[in-house]
Amino acid sequence: xxxxxxxxxxxxxxxxxxxxxxxxxxxxxxxxxxxxxxxxxxxxxxxxxxxxxxxxxxxxxxxxxxxxxxxxxxxxxxxxxxxxxxxxxxxxxxxxxxxxxxxxxxxxxxxxxxxxxxxxxxxxxxxxxxxxxxxxxxxxxxxxxxxxxxxxxxxxxxxxxxxxxxxxxxxxxxxxxxxxxxxxxxxxxxxxxxxxxxxxxxxxxxxxxxxxxxxxxxxxxxxxxxxxxxxxxxxxxxxxxxxxxxxxxxxxxxxxxxxxxxxxxxxxxxxxxxxxxxxxxxxxxxxxxxxxxxxxxxxxxxxxxxxxxxxx
Amino acid sequence: xxxxxxxxxxxxxxxxxxxxxxxxxxxxxxxxxxxxxxxxxxxxxxxxxxxxxxxxxxxxxxxxxxxxx
Numbered sequence: 001x002x003x004x005x006x007x008x009x010x011x012x013x014x015x016x017x018x019x020x021x022x023x024x025x026x027x028x029x030x031x032x033x034x035x036x037x038x039x040x041x042x043x044x045x046x047x048x049x050x051x052x053x054x055x056x057x058x059x060x061x062x063x064x065x066x067x068x069x070x071x072x073x074x075x076x077x078x079x080x081x082x083x084x085x086x087x088x089x090x091x092x093x094x095x096x097x098x099x100x101x102x103x104x105x106x107x108x109x110x111x112x113x114x115x116x117x118x119x120x121x122x123x124x125x126x127x128x129x130x131x132x133x134x135x136x137x138x139x140x141x142x143x144x145x146x147x148x149x150x151x152x153x154x155x156x157x158x159x160x161x162x163x164x165x166x167x168x169x170x171x172x173x174x175x176x177x178x179x180x181x182x183x184x185x186x187x188x189x190x191x192x193x194x195x196x197x198x199x200x201x202x203x204x205x206x207x208x209x210x211x212x213x214x215x216x217x218x219x220x221x222x223x224x225x226x227x228x229x230x231x232x233x234x235x236x237x238x239x240x241x242x243x244x245x246x247x248x249x250x251x252x253x254x255x256x257x258x259x260x261x262x263x264x265x266x267x268x269x270x271x272x273x274x275x276x277x278x279x280x281x282x283x284x285x286x287x288x289x290x291x292x293x294x295x296x297x298x299x300x301x302x303x304x305x306x307x308x309x310x311x312x
Numbered sequence: 313x314x315x316x317x318x319x320x321x322x323x324x325x326x327x328x329x330x331x332x333x334x335x336x337x338x339x340x341x342x343x344x345x346x347x348x349x350x351x352x353x354x355x356x357x358x359x360x361x362x363x364x365x366x367x368x369x370x371x372x373x374x375x376x377x378x379x380x381x
Contacts, residue, residue, distance in 0.1 A: 085355075089362045121364055124371050241370075267363070275351050 071222035072200075074192035081256060082191070085274060087267040088260050094122040095239050096257025099250050102237045104180065107172065107228075109160035112181035113261050116154040121264070128154060135159050173214045175227030184255070184262040191255045196220045198251040201230035 063070075081088045097118065100110065115132040119125050132152035137159070139148045152159075160179075162168035169176050184190045197220045205217035215225040232247045232254075239245050260266070325335045360366065 085358050087359045087362050090364045091362075091367050094367075124368070127371065271351075271355055274355065275347075278351065279347070 065222075068224050069222060071224065072196075072219040074189040074196040074220055077192055077195060079191055079256075081259065081266075084270060087270065088256060090122055091241065092253045092256045093260050095241070095243060095250075096253035096255070096260075097122055098239065099232075099237055099254040100180070100257060103231050103250075104254065105158075105161060107161055107168075107177040108180045109162070109177075110158045110180050110261060111160055112157070112179070114155060114157045115152065117264060119154065121260075125154075132156055172227060177228070180258055180261065182262045184259045186262075191259055193220065194258065195251050195255045197226075198232055198254070199248055 080086055100108075115128050118131075119128050123131075132154055135152040135156070136149040137152050137156050139150045141147055162171060165176060178186075184194065187193050189196075197218060200220045201216065201218055205211050209217055209224065211217045211225055215227060216229045217224055218226045232250050234246050237245050237250065243249060263269075324331070326332050356363070
């Protein structure tokens with residue numbers, strides 16, 4: 001700051017002289033180039049072209065893929081369990097687990113979900129123990145180093161249908177059925193996408209669409225060619241609670257079940273969030289009141305200037 | 313009126329530090345219980361028929377019946 005003021009003070013003598021010179025020269029120039037109109041029009045056209053091309057280049061959405069490669073966007077469904085104050089419908093979770101067990105589990109694993117996590121959510125302890133005992137698991141090596149088989153316990157995880165990825169690919173024509181534990185979180189569109197995919201198989205591919213041998217057409221799958229065939233048909237499972245097992249009912253149930261598998265904490269999370277927001281709203285109102293209380297003397301004081309009485 | 317009320321609160325709760333602290337802890341405990349009970353009740357009303365506790369009677373009764381047979 002100091003330097004600048006010093007500079008300004010020292011400059012004037014030369015500054016004024018140069019200013020005078022420049023003023024005189026520019027006046028002479030404007031007289032000689034009396035028609036700058038072509039310059040104005042050139043500059044305007046150049047600006048318009050620059051702005052136009054910039055809008056054209058940056059303004060439109062970039063698409064790296066064709067719509068077919070992108071896949072049809074899933075329909076938005078009003079999921080009841082998606083609302084902020086709703087839990088999962090646990091009867092639907094139970095039905096969805098039945099659909100998973102009887103339909104999906106022949107190809108898709110659910111390796112991150114243990115049997116115990118169903119207890120007190122969809123099934124009783126005894127039901128889950130019976131399910132777990134149907135499967136065999138490796139034991140710890142015994143004193144001869146042999147690994148034996150034992151029936152499953154509640155703490156075991158749901159076994160995968162294939163021992164490894166290669167076996168899964170070999171059994172499915174080179175395609176790997178993804179693990180379904182986190183599939184709702186792992187796909188754009190979540191529940192909507194999976195529901196649309198499961199129910200979106202047309203009876204036959206539309207005219208002009210080419211489907212490779214061993215593939216199936218599904219408009220919601222990116223690339224439209226999916227190795228999984230349609231699996232949900234009316235009456236494919238028989239629900240124990242008497243719900244009609246239509247395609248859309250089964251798809252809805254299994255999607256809600258997979259949503260639970262991906263975020264089993266959702267019920268408690270929403271409940272705690274509701275409680276926390278309620279409490280914090282009260283505390284916030286209290287803090288506003290305290291602030292106003294503490295500031296009231298300062299806000300309501302009046303500052304009066306009484307000028308000194310002048311002596312005459 | 314308000315002054316008398318505030319004065320009585322001061323005399324009974326705030327005057328002695330031991331009583332003051334005890335009343336704060338007891339008040340926090342009572343509020344916690346009341347708040348949890350009321351919010352849980354509201355939550356269960358919103359989600360009537362959706363939670364495991366609403367449907368488990370079907371399966372627990374069924375298991376007992378099977379044992380009887």
